[in-house]
Amino acid sequence: MAALLKPIAKFGYTVQTPKPQISRFVRVSATAAAAAPTGKKKKYQKQEIKETLLTPRFYTTDFDEMEQLFNTEINRNLNMAEFEALLQEFKTDFNQTHFVRDKEFKEAADKLQGPLRQIFVEFLERSCTAEFSGFLLYKELGRRLKKTNPVVAEIFSLMSRDEARHAGFLNKGLTDFNLALDLGFLTKARKYTFFKPKFIFYATYLSEKIGYWRYITIYRHLKQNPEFQCYPIFKYFENWCQDENRHGDFFSALMKAQPQFLNDWKAKLWARFFCLSVYVTMYLNDCQRSAFYEGIGLDTKEFDMHVIIETNRTTARIFPAVLDVENPEFKRKLDRMADINQQILALGESEDIPFVKNLKRLPLVAALVSELLAAYLMKPVESGSLELAEFEPQVVY
Ligand SMILES: [Fe+2]
Numbered sequence: 530m531a532a533l534l535k536p537i538a539k540f541g542y543t544v545q546t547p548k549p550q551i552s553r554f555v556r557v558s559a560t561a562a563a564a565a566p567t568g569k570k571k572k573y574q575k576q577e578i579k580e581t582l583l584t585p586r587f588y589t590t591d592f593d594e595m596e597q598l599f600n601t602e603i604n605r606n607l608n609m610a611e612f613e614a615l616l617q618e619f620k621t622d623f624n625q626t627h628f629v630r631d632k633e634f635k636e637a638a639d640k641l642q643g644p645l646r647q648i649f650v651e652f653l654e655r656s657c658t659a660e661f662s663g664f665l666l667y668k669e670l671g672r673r674l675k676k677t678n679p680v681v682a683e684i685f686s687l688m689s690r691d692e693a694r695h696a697g698f699l700n701k702g703l704t705d706f707n708l709a710l711d712l713g714f715l716t717k718a719r720k721y722t723f724f725k726p727k728f729i730f731y732a733t734y735l736s737e738k739i740g741y742w743r744y745i746t747i748y749r750h751l752k753q754n755p756e757f758q759c760y761p762i763f764k765y766f767e768n769w770c771q772d773e774n775r776h777g778d779f780f781s782a783l784m785k786a787q788p789q790f791l792n793d794w795k796a797k798l799w800a801r802f803f804c805l806s807v808y809v810t811m812y813l814n815d816c817q818r819s820a821f822y823e824g825i826g827l828d829t830k831e832f833d834m835h836v837i838i839e840t841n842r843t844t845a846r847i848f849p850a851v852l853d854v855e856n857p858e859f860k861r862k863l864d865r866m867a868d869i870n871q872q873i874l875a876l877g878e879s880e881d882i883p884f885v886k887n888l889k890r891l892p893l894v895a896a897l898v899s900e901l902l903a904a905y906l907m908k909p910v911e912s913g914s915l916e917l918a919e920f921e922p923q924v925v926y
Pocket residue numbers: 530531532660663691692695772773
């Protein structure tokens with residue numbers, strides 16, 4: 530699954546601060562055994578997982594319904610020739626030899642100090658978790674659909690291969706900072722959000738496509754502005770994002786095979802709802818972490834708007850309705866939401882007692898909800914025709 534949308538924890542452990550702070554959400558295996566004061570490899574205990582609305586999720590679904598949806602005897606819309614072609618593409622494994630590290634990584638990481646170092650760690654950690662979340666879901670779908678539809682099942686398994694590779698590469702990146710995410714622990718400790726298959730399709734399609742646009746935009750920007758290339762992982766984004774694009778195209782083909790999820794008024798309402806959730810989540814998350822984007826020479830809001838507009842244009846090829854994100858009023862609403870979110874965060878950090886905090890939070894939350902509702906109710910763009918949304922396994926850029 531595409532990255533960056535799904536954050537988790539804060540590490541506080543670096544070589545410079547030998548006394549480790551404990552991760553809020555996950556157990557961290559410190560890999561810099563030599564740097565630890567005792568010289569022993571340390572495992573930190575899990576802390577309570579603090580979920581917020583913006584916290585990334587692991588997903589699970591109704592696998593029995595999935596089996597029904599991909600049963601070729603029940604669903605005559607399944608174009609198996611198309612899925613066979615897709616399977617061949619996934620089997621080709623274009624990026625098999627792409628994710629090979631060199632010594633530049635560690636050197637670059639050592640040069641990153643101060644607040645930027647911390648924010649880089651958070652970026653790697655969030656991205657790794659996001660990729661890993663995709664791995665878990667696709668792996669399980671690959672397993673569960675094996676009997677009903679071996680072709681679709683194998684594609685899911687090959688997508689989980691891609692996501693495992695992405696997550697592993699990011700986790701390797703964390704070792705440059707003397708950290709590593711304990712993915713086995715994460716698998717057991719995180720809460721899983723249940724989505725019906727229909728919602729899994731909307732959410733995952735959007736997540737893959739937005740991931741594609743984020744990676745390619747960062748890649749192109751750094752290619753043009755190499756002075757901001759402060760860590761080599763970004764050089765891998767060009768091929769990497771093609772994986773995400775292929776994953777998104779596969780979901781597009783899956784949705785085409787389930788026209789009932791695309792062709793009625795409910796589908797239009799849900800399509801807009803998922804677009805809004807994904808765009809707002811990214812915008813608020815990124816505005817909270819603008820130091821990262823500034824650190825690589827990007828203007829956070831400009832970057833996000835570019836990604837939102839491009840993702841929305843891509844999504845309009847398949848979703849029956851999308852948001853009018855190119856209307857300037859949409860950005861104004863996002864900015865107001867980001868402001869309110871900042872106030873909510875500031876309130877959380879304040880010295881007030883919990884009761885007073887909750888009291889002060891109420892009008893802010895109400896304002897945020899009302900902005901969200903207003904954005905949702907903006908005149909939508911009718912889009913996506915099943916006839917037009919031919920599957921195009923093409924390079925988008
Ligand atoms: Fe990925």
